[in-house]
Amino acid sequence: MPTVIQAIEQRSSKRAYLPKPVPQDIQEKILNAAAMTPSGANMQPWKVMAISNEEVLKNIGDAIIARMDEGLEHDQFIQYYPVNWVNPYKKRRIVTGSGLYKLLEVDRKDNATRLKMWHDNFRWFGAQTVYFVFTDKANIDGAQGALIDCGAYMQSIMLAAQEFGIDSCPQGSTTEFGRVVARVLDMPDNLALLYSVVLGYEEKDAKINSYQPKRASLEETVTFIN
Numbered sequence: 001m002p003t004v005i006q007a008i009e010q011r012s013s014k015r016a017y018l019p020k021p022v023p024q025d026i027q028e029k030i031l032n033a034a035a036m037t038p039s040g041a042n043m044q045p046w047k048v049m050a051i052s053n054e055e056v057l058k059n060i061g062d063a064i065i066a067r068m069d070e071g072l073e074h075d076q077f078i079q080y081y082p083v084n085w086v087n088p089y090k091k092r093r094i095v096t097g098s099g100l101y102k103l104l105e106v107d108r109k110d111n112a113t114r115l116k117m118w119h120d121n122f123r124w125f126g127a128q129t130v131y132f133v134f135t136d137k138a139n140i141d142g143a144q145g146a147l148i149d150c151g152a153y154m155q156s157i158m159l160a161a162q163e164f165g166i167d168s169c170p171q172g173s174t175t176e177f178g179r180v181v182a183r184v185l186d187m188p189d190n191l192a193l194l195y196s197v198v199l200g201y202e203e204k205d206a207k208i209n210s211y212q213p214k215r216a217s218l219e220e221t222v223t224f225i226n
Contacts, residue, residue: 007162013169014198015120016206021052021128022199026164030199034156039149045139046153047191049132057130060184061122064177068119074176077192078140078147081172088220096213103211121173127200131157132174132181134191150194157197167202171195 002010022030027050039045051057067075085093098108106113124130133154139146158168174181178193187193202209 002162004159007159011158011162011168012209012212014167014200014202015125015169015208015211016203017125017127017167017198017200018203019126019128020201022164022166022201024052026166027052027129027199030157030160030164030166033160034153037149037153037156039152040145043139043146043149045135045146046150047134047136049134049185049187050129051132052129054128056185057124057128060181061124063180063184064122064174065119067177067180075179076176077137077178077182078175078194080175080195088216092216099213100208100211104208118173121171122177124198125169125200126203127169127198129199131197131199132185133194133196134182134187135194136190137192138190140192147194154195154197157199161199165201166199168200169198171198 031048031050035044051060082089101108101114104117106117133150135146135150154170158170161168172195174196175194181187181193181196182191
């Protein structure tokens with residue numbers, strides 16, 4: 001069993017999975033652990049659709065890709081990525097993307113392969129279990145605390161999954177099509193999709209799963225005042 005620090009350091013986003021769903025009893029253990037995530041005023045603002053139904057997942061992916069094919073760039077409840085990218089964050093984004101394409105030997109002009117890789121997000125990288133995390137729109141009407149709390153909840157899910165040998169990938173890509181997801185799932189009007197997390201068993205021979213982008217040093221991100 002990994003320690004907490006080991007789970008944090010060893011976890012990385014996997015983008016190729018075996019066609020094997022996560023058993024529900026294990027899902028319940030993961031979600032019970034994640035439910036202990038602290039939140040402001042103990043509001044516990046997350047609402048989860050834990051989906052392992054192949055047809056439902058396919059319908060969601062089909063709907064998103066169809067909207068993309070129509071030229072839609074996003075249909076979202078919240079703006080996840082910066083509207084105006086600035087450095088060093090813009091540079092980190094470029095380096096991360098180019099590093100992945102370089103590993104897979106995908107030319108920057110190979111638009112067909114790049115598009116397929118983007119579509120893979122909505123085929124859940126072959127995984128059979130995906131969590132879609134919503135919150136009540138009232139929680140984010142002029143406030144951001146619930147977004148912070150739900151972000152912590154995401155981390156709890158992914159770390160708890162490590163105990164059971166289950167890999168994960170958080171998906172900001174799904175955030176960008178949150179309204180599409182909500183329509184396919186026929187969610188109540190008061191709920192907004194924040195993100196999804198793919199859970200499953202990595203395909204260990206898949207080259208893409210070896211990719212681990214570098215992290216900034218403490219000198220770049222932390223100031224100690226003693």
